[in-house]
Amino acid sequence: MTETFDFSAAVKKPLIMAAIAGLVCLIIGVASSVMGGGHHEAAHDDHAPKVEQAAGHDAHAEAAHGDAHAAGGHHEEFSWTKRVWTSLWHNGVFFLGIAAAGILFFAVQYAAQAGWSAPVQRIPLAMGNWLPIGGGIIIVLFTVFNHDLFHWTHDYLYEKGTPTYDAILDGKKSFLNVPFFIGRMVAYVALWTVMFFQLKKNALAEDENGGDQYWFKGRKLSAIYIILFAVTGVTASWDWLMSIDPHWFSTLYGWYVIASWWVTGLAFICMTVVLLKENGYLKEVNANHIHDLGKYVFAFSVFWTYLWFSQFLLIYYANIPEETIYFVERLQTGPYKALFFINILINFIFPFLFLMTRDSKRHGIFLKIACPAVIFGHWIDFYLMVAPGILKGNGGLTFIDLGFFLIFGVAFIWVFLTNLAKSPLVALNHPMMEEAKHHHI
Amino acid sequence: MSKPNNYLIGIFDDEDVLLSGVKKVRDAGANIYEVFTPFPVHGLEHALGYKRSKLPVAAFLFGMCGTMLALLMMTYMMGIDWPMIIGGKDFIAVPDFIPVTFELTVLLSAFGMVGTFFVMVGLKPYATPEVYDVRQTDDKHVMIVDLDKNKFDEETLRAIIRDAGASEVNNPNSGLTNEKEQEEYAV
Numbered sequence: 001m002t003e004t005f006d007f008s009a010a011v012k013k014p015l016i017m018a019a020i021a022g023l024v025c026l027i028i029g030v031a032s033s034v035m036g037g038g039h040h041e042a043a044h045d046d047h048a049p050k051v052e053q054a055a056g057h058d059a060h061a062e063a064a065h066g067d068a069h070a071a072g073g074h075h076e077e078f079s080w081t082k083r084v085w086t087s088l089w090h091n092g093v094f095f096l097g098i099a100a101a102g103i104l105f106f107a108v109q110y111a112a113q114a115g116w117s118a119p120v121q122r123i124p125l126a127m128g129n130w131l132p133i134g135g136g137i138i139i140v141l142f143t144v145f146n147h148d149l150f151h152w153t154h155d156y157l158y159e160k161g162t163p164t165y166d167a168i169l170d171g172k173k174s175f176l177n178v179p180f181f182i183g184r185m186v187a188y189v190a191l192w193t194v195m196f197f198q199l200k201k202n203a204l205a206e207d208e209n210g211g212d213q214y215w216f217k218g219r220k221l222s223a224i225y226i227i228l229f230a231v232t233g234v235t236a237s238w239d240w241l242m243s244i245d246p247h248w249f250s251t252l253y254g255w256y257v258i259a260s261w262w263v264t265g266l267a268f269i270c271m272t273v274v275l276l277k278e279n280g281y282l283k284e285v286n287a288n289h290i291h292d293l294g295k296y297v298f299a300f301s302v303f304w305t306y307l308w309f310s311q312f313l314l315i316y317y318a319n320i321p322e323e324t325i326y327f328v329e330r331l332q333t334g335p336y337k338a339l340f341f342i343n344i345l346i347n348f349i350f351p352f353l354f355l356m357t358r359d360s361k362r363h364g365i366f367l368k369i370a371c372p373a374v375i376f377g378h379w380i381d382f383y384l385m386v387a388p389g390i391l392k393g394n395g396g397l398t399f400i401d402l403g404f405f406l407i408f409g410v411a412f413i414w415v416f417l418t419n420l421a422k423s424p425l426v427a428l429n430h431p432m433m434e435e436a437k438h439h440h441i
Numbered sequence: 442m443s444k445p446n447n448y449l450i451g452i453f454d455d456e457d458v459l460l461s462g463v464k465k466v467r468d469a470g471a472n473i474y475e476v477f478t479p480f481p482v483h484g485l486e487h488a489l490g491y492k493r494s495k496l497p498v499a500a501f502l503f504g505m506c507g508t509m510l511a512l513l514m515m516t517y518m519m520g521i522d523w524p525m526i527i528g529g530k531d532f533i534a535v536p537d538f539i540p541v542t543f544e545l546t547v548l549l550s551a552f553g554m555v556g557t558f559f560v561m562v563g564l565k566p567y568a569t570p571e572v573y574d575v576r577q578t579d580d581k582h583v584m585i586v587d588l589d590k591n592k593f594d595e596e597t598l599r600a601i602i603r604d605a606g607a608s609e610v611n612n613p614n615s616g617l618t619n620e621k622e623q624e625e626y627a628v
Contacts, residue, residue, distance in 0.1 A: 309539065317537065319529060356501070
């Protein structure tokens with residue numbers, strides 16, 4: 001019997017409610033930003049770094065503008081709109097990465113010849129439908145708002161002999177320039193999307209015709225996608241996130257970002273499987289499959305921490321100013337200090353202790369707490385990658401961020417569920433399905 | 442459970458037969474002392490109705506001891522006993538302590554778990570292995586049913602074990618063993 005997900009009104013209703021809540025948050029956030037509330041704390045922070053801090057005193061915008069230039073800073077006067085673009089960029093990159101991580105999960109199962117995951121494979125596959133949409137959003141965002149988001153896009157940095165000339169960025173110009181950046185961006189999104197449609201076409205053809213050849217073809221495509229994503233995922237994270245702080249670099253950064261996307265994607269898959277199972281779908285899935293997905297979330301939360309800490313410890317220990325500035329901006333700038341520790345608490349300590357026992361990974365009730373926490377935690381992690389470099393002392397989570405999180409989240413889930421409902425929820429002719437039914441750990 | 446003195450040995454040739462056999466024997470109301478297999482049989486502990494091992498709890502507690510030991514040790518050494526400025530950091534620079542803490546947590550957790558396991562299963566120097574039939578180390582699965590702990594008489598139990606799929610049922614005390622066969626396999 002073909003099992004199909006029904007994207008019914010009962011499912012749509014809470015999503016629409018969440019989107020409306022997001023819109024309300026957004027309006028509140030924009031209104032309070034226009035009235036100038038919520039970003040004064042930076043001005044009172046004595047420990048704030050000197051990096052263009054002056055721009056944060058919006059109450060004395062004119063005076064600060066002059067000071068910033070005198071101090072060697074090149075930043076424009078702070079405007080609340082910047083906060084909107086930052087939030088859009090943050091959510092755009094975050095959700096695009098989750099979609100790519102979903103396809104990575106799909107590909108990893110094929111490449112590893114995994115049998116157990118056969119009944120849940122349509123869920124990560126459906127996540128990929130966000131790739132063209134999410135990719136389009138950030139390409140448009142960059143094309144329109146690149147000067148607001150990326151310091152290195154300003155032309156005045158590259159005029160030799162002027163006080164605003166930046167020799168370091170001029171040295172990086174062959175890589176960090178707008179045409180090449182947009183070209184790379186289009187290429188990443190296009191490559192991921194093409195690979196996704198190939199994998200999807202193959203999986204649906206298997207439903208139609210059956211036969212082993214689709215499984216073997218799936219393995220080949222998966223191997224290509226994994227290698228492709230390993231390289232482009234790293235370079236994409238340099239482009240989209242690391243170049244926000246263009247003077248700073250970390251060789252570990254790409255893997256750290258991929259780990260963050262990956263664990264968020266895993267938490268999303270795990271959450272979806274638990275919810276579908278509770279609503280009577282996925283008859284082939286039992287506690288053992290849920291256990292394996294829970295183990296994925298647990299293990300990769302630890303893996304993310306390992307990379308996060310490796311990056312932090314080396315920079316902390318070596319104490320080289322051009323490297324430590326990244327953590328100075330986050331640890332000693334008012335709005336980010338608390339988030340910095342919440343990040344570790346919610347992404348490491350909480351899932352590590354909460355998902356440690358066997359029972360917690362086998363029962364939906366535990367995973368329904370842990371998975372959303374991990375998704376939200378990594379959203380904060382991405383906020384800490386994006387915002388401090390753009391907003392400096394004017395950052396901090398506001399209703400704008402929360403609003404865009406809800407709106408993007410609903411849009412992502414909407415696209416995901418719409419596509420999940422289009423094809424059978426469980427593959428019809430997957431050669432590993434029988435093995436998966438007997439999965440027992 | 443104490444070692445049985447008066448018991449039956451059921452020999453099973455195949456692990457699938459053994460798994461269903463264990464269920465049949467238990468369903469018939471007989472009490473199985475233990476099953477010995479030459480390799481791990483998936484699902485056997487469920488069939489035998491064993492409770493989940495408490496070993497993970499021991500691992501967690503030993504791991505916590507390791508965490509605490511490492512942090513206290515380094516705080517005392519670096520912060521109290523012989524404070525030194527290293528790389529311009531605080532005396533008690535917690536991030537620097539994390540790698541050592543991690544290592545000691547893993548080390549104590551692993552050692553503690555192995556030690557606990559040895560104690561739990563009674564594995565110590567000069568411990569005598571429980572070998573009821575030498576073929577249990579080769580290619581046969583061996584089920585031991587204690588006659589003293591069962592309400593059935595020997596004949597009934599023999600029938601139960603044989604019906605469960607055993608290829609032979611032996612009683613070493615009544616002389617009904619395959620001595621000759623055992624010697625053959627022992628070579």
